[in-house]
Amino acid sequence: MSGPIRQGHWHKSRRSILRIGAAMAGGAVLGPAAGAAEMENSPPGEPDWTKAIGAGVVDRPYGRPAEFEKDVIRRNVPWLTATPESSVSFTPLQSLDGIITPNGLFFERYHAGRADVDPHQHRLLIHGLVERPLVLTMDDIMRFPSVSRIHFIECPANGGMEWREAQLNSLQFTHGMLSCAEWTGVKLSTLLDEVGLKKEAKWVMVEGADAARMNRSLPLEKCLDDCLVVYGQNGEALRPEQGYPLRLLVPGWEGNVSVKWLRRIKIGDEPWFSREETSKYTELMPDGKARGFTWVNEAKSVITSPCPEKPVAAPGLYEVRGLAWSGHGKVKAVDVSFDGGVNWHSAQLQEPILSKALTRFTIPWRWDGQPALLESRVVDETGYVQPTIAELRKVRGKNPIYHNNSIQTWQIKPDGKVFDVQLG
Amino acid sequence: MLLLSGFAADAAGPGYFGYGKPATPAEIAGWNIDVHGQDGVGLPDGKGTIDHGADVFAQQCAACHGTFGEGEGRYPKLMGGESTLKGDRPEPSVGSYWPYVPTLFDYINRAMPLSAPHTLSADDVYAVVAYILNFNNIVPANFVADRDSLPKVKMPNRNNFTWKDPRPDTAAKECMKDCVDPKAVKIISSAEGKDLTPKTTGPLDTMGN
Numbered sequence: 001m002s003g004p005i006r007q008g009h010w011h012k013s014r015r016s017i018l019r020i021g022a023a024m025a026g027g028a029v030l031g032p033a034a035g036a037a038e039m040e041n042s043p044p045g046e047p048d049w050t051k052a053i054g055a056g057v058v059d060r061p062y063g064r065p066a067e068f069e070k071d072v073i074r075r076n077v078p079w080l081t082a083t084p085e086s087s088v089s090f091t092p093l094q095s096l097d098g099i100i101t102p103n104g105l106f107f108e109r110y111h112a113g114r115a116d117v118d119p120h121q122h123r124l125l126i127h128g129l130v131e132r133p134l135v136l137t138m139d140d141i142m143r144f145p146s147v148s149r150i151h152f153i154e155c156p157a158n159g160g161m162e163w164r165e166a167q168l169n170s171l172q173f174t175h176g177m178l179s180c181a182e183w184t185g186v187k188l189s190t191l192l193d194e195v196g197l198k199k200e201a202k203w204v205m206v207e208g209a210d211a212a213r214m215n216r217s218l219p220l221e222k223c224l225d226d227c228l229v230v231y232g233q234n235g236e237a238l239r240p241e242q243g244y245p246l247r248l249l250v251p252g253w254e255g256n257v258s259v260k261w262l263r264r265i266k267i268g269d270e271p272w273f274s275r276e277e278t279s280k281y282t283e284l285m286p287d288g289k290a291r292g293f294t295w296v297n298e299a300k301s302v303i304t305s306p307c308p309e310k311p312v313a314a315p316g317l318y319e320v321r322g323l324a325w326s327g328h329g330k331v332k333a334v335d336v337s338f339d340g341g342v343n344w345h346s347a348q349l350q351e352p353i354l355s356k357a358l359t360r361f362t363i364p365w366r367w368d369g370q371p372a373l374l375e376s377r378v379v380d381e382t383g384y385v386q387p388t389i390a391e392l393r394k395v396r397g398k399n400p401i402y403h404n405n406s407i408q409t410w411q412i413k414p415d416g417k418v419f420d421v422q423l424g
Numbered sequence: 425m426l427l428l429s430g431f432a433a434d435a436a437g438p439g440y441f442g443y444g445k446p447a448t449p450a451e452i453a454g455w456n457i458d459v460h461g462q463d464g465v466g467l468p469d470g471k472g473t474i475d476h477g478a479d480v481f482a483q484q485c486a487a488c489h490g491t492f493g494e495g496e497g498r499y500p501k502l503m504g505g506e507s508t509l510k511g512d513r514p515e516p517s518v519g520s521y522w523p524y525v526p527t528l529f530d531y532i533n534r535a536m537p538l539s540a541p542h543t544l545s546a547d548d549v550y551a552v553v554a555y556i557l558n559f560n561n562i563v564p565a566n567f568v569a570d571r572d573s574l575p576k577v578k579m580p581n582r583n584n585f586t587w588k589d590p591r592p593d594t595a596a597k598e599c600m601k602d603c604v605d606p607k608a609v610k611i612i613s614s615a616e617g618k619d620l621t622p623k624t625t626g627p628l629d630t631m632g633n
Contacts, residue, residue: 071625078622078629082488082498086538092624112535125447125455131438133447140443169615172624196438205458212535213542215458264455271587273461273524275531279516282585288510290521290581294589308615309624335600340609344600373609377598385596395593399514403591411611424612 069095074105077173080161085113088155090176093302093323094309099150099358101179103234108241109155109177111276112212115261119245122209124229128267131196138245142231144186144194149228149251150357152180152325154297156254156281159404162389166420171307174408174420178325180358183249184232189224191265201267205274206248209263216257217271218250222295226251226356229262252327252356253295254402256281286397299326299386300405301334301361301378312416315369322347323358326380330354333379334361340373340409340423341388347376372412373423389422457534461527464575471570472551474558480548481555484537492559493518503560506580519560523582525574529553550574 041047065072074089081087089108091101101107108114119138127133155177161167168174197220204223207215218227228249231238238244243260250257256276271277271293282292301324306312324331330353335344350360361376378386389406411421459466482491489495493502505515518528533549535541544552554569563577615621623630 073628075622075624075628077620078631079620082500083538094624112538112541125451127447127452127456133452134444135447135451136444143443144441165613166615167618167620169618169621170624173621193436194438194441194443207458211541213457215534266456266458268460270460270462272458272530273527274458275527275534278461278523278527278585279518279521279531284509284514284516284521286510288584290585291590292585292587294591296589296591298591308621333598335598339606340604342602342604342606342609344598344603346600373611377596379598384592385598387594387596391594391596398512411614420615421611422613424610 071095072105074108075172075176077161077168086111088157088177090172091179092172093176093178093304094171094307096304099180099323099352099360100234101181103181103236103239103242106179106181106233106239106242107153107155107177109255110210111214112210114240115208115210116240117209117245117261122245122261122263124246124263124265126191126195126265126267128205128265129198129201129269130192130267131198132194134195136191138231141186141229141246144190146184147187147228148182148184148232149226149249150180150182150352150354151249151251152178152356152358153249153255153258154178154300154325154327156256156294156297156402159406160401162406162420162422163393163400163404164398166422169308169420171302171304171309175302177255178323178358180325181234182232183228183230184235185228185230185246185249188227188229188248188265191229192223192267195267197267200269202269203267203271205264205266205268205272206257206259206262207264207266208243208259209261214259214276215272215274216259216276217274218257219271220267222250222253250295252297252329254281254297257295281402283396283400283402285400291400294403297325297327298403298405299328299331299378299380299384300324301331301376301386302408303336303374303376303410306374306412306418307410308418308420311418312367312412314416315367318365318367320347320363320365320374322361322376324349324361324376324378325356325358326378326382326384327356328384329356329381331359331361331378332381332383334359335377335379336361336363336365337375337377338365338372341375341407344377367412369414371414373421374410374412375407377407390424457530459526459530459533461524461530462575464526464529464571467526467529467571467574468546469571470546470550471568472547472549472554473568474551474554474563474565476548477551477553477555477558477569479551480544481552484540484544484548485552488538493556502556509581509584517560518556519562519580521581523579523585525553525557525577525579528556529569529574 072095076089091107124136158177247260282290303322305321334347347361347363411419488499495501505520508515550569557563
């Protein structure tokens with residue numbers, strides 16, 4: 001039997017096999033992994049869980065995932081940062097279906113730890129080049145006309161550890177600084193209209209209420225275009241990890257500018273050149289020059305199944321699945337290669353296809369048990385085509401840290417195992 | 425009906441909704457901490473010497489950043505790396521990379537020391553800024569940091585930033601067939617066997633995926 005089915009992960013394994021569909025040689029795969037007790041719960045046996053009544057309502061007043069899903073959690077790379085308070089955790093993309101990231105699995109990025117904010121005492125101060133400087137309570141903010149939008153947030157350092165070489169054998173760690181949610185809040189433009197901008201207004205500084213009082217500058221144009229000040233995330237209040245009770249949401253731009261625990265918006269006529277837009281979140285080029293204010297996350301895609309965490313069980317028919325997204329708008333097309341980029345095949349895009357949101361793609365694949373190199377390549381509505389890592393390195397070298405949106409290659413070995421590789 | 429259509433009005437002017445309270449000067453002053461990195465607008469009253477900065481730094485910063493900013497463990501270095509930026513292994517630091525000095529005041533005042541953020545007086549922040557600039561050989565021993573002197577200090581790397589995004593800087597095509605020579609498809613790097621990947625099953629922080 002080829003690797004993926006491990007003792008103790010029976011239920012999860014079976015579920016993913018069922019998802020792959022009828023074409024699989026089910027018996028051959030299921031057989032050896034299933035102990036006698038477990039088989040009694042499959043036909044023709046009567047499952048244990050049908051023999052007694054279950055827990056009643058509000059046994060779990062909030063609710064939580066099945067215990068068999070306990071491995072599906074945010075994880076971090078312990079060697080990456082000096083301290084967990086200034087660090088990052090990664091979303092387990094390998095175990096998620098659809099385009100919405102469950103709130104408890106949304107990736108985290110802190111500069112001074114998670115702030116636990118009392119919403120009754122939280123205030124948003126808007127001042128600077130405005131007619132009416134304002135202090136708003138959460139109740140005030142929630143009275144403004146509200147909108148809901150589905151958008152991804154991606155840290156620009158997502159894939160940053162892969163600039164030099166393939167390092168992390170895991171979808172979670174190569175791509176997991178990426179999540180997507182439905183956000184509810186008020187348009188930033190509504191708030192700016194309410195305070196009244198002076199005519200010299202050109203730049204906006206946004207600042208958090210965390211211990212780092214993290215701040216960034218944004219051009220006014222973007223603020224008036226599609227930025228939101230949000231309090232809702234997938235139908236409930238923001239999680240503390242995502243900035244409860246209030247955060248900025250800057251669609252399509254590097255995650256750092258979507259300042260969490262938003263407490264202050266100051267209008268000015270020049271950028272602030274804060275530490276997070278000079279020392280960090282700038283890209284060093286091979287000639288020693290650095291690029292700043294590179295806000296947009298350009299189009300990117302990745303195959304989420306198979307991946308290192310989800311090897312291929314045995315030769316047969318599979319649905320290859322993945323995610324694509326663009327900070328410039330909608331995904332127009334995704335192509336998939338099984339031979340390391342020699343030939344490409346159009347994948348099916350799944351509805352909904354939303355601007356600056358994750359978009360699913362799928363394509364059937366009959367694996368013959370031979371080595372294969374799987375890749376996906378997105379084209380967005382501007383016509384931009386996702387580059388290879390070689391193309392990116394040619395222009396930007398190996399040290400930019402940020403904005404690695406290259407094509408990911410998964411190497412499939414004859415035993416079905418999957419490895420993160422880079423092609424030359 | 426009238427209310428509804430009014431509510432959605434795009435042309436609503438300042439104060440249309442009337443929610444919230446006007447911000448008082450005292451409220452604004454309490455939170456108005458930002459300093460413009462380039463010209464230092466927003467720098468507060470106060471001043472600091474390098475000697476005093478060395479004392480404050482030894483007590484408040486050196487445990488993580490090292491006595492002379494050389495960095496302890498994985499904590500950031502605050503010095504060094506000059507002439508490494510074009511190399512294969514660049515070491516960007518305050519001295520070798522940062523474009524503007526007032527940003528340093530702003531950031532330390534905003535976020536440092538990590539374990540007791542923004543507990544330093546303005547004088548102490550000015551002093552550690554002076555000390556950090558001095559151990560980076562950017563200012564002389566008699567330098568005094570204040571709102572006038574900081575914006576005038578020229579950082580060595582200040583002219584090496586571009587603030588306009590040049591992307592897209594690649595021009596990949598959506599080729600579908602025979603896009604590369606199959607013989608040229610070579611794996612040049614693999615994560616296999618590098619032992620850098622934590623496990624994605626079982627307890628957190630277990631290495632070896």
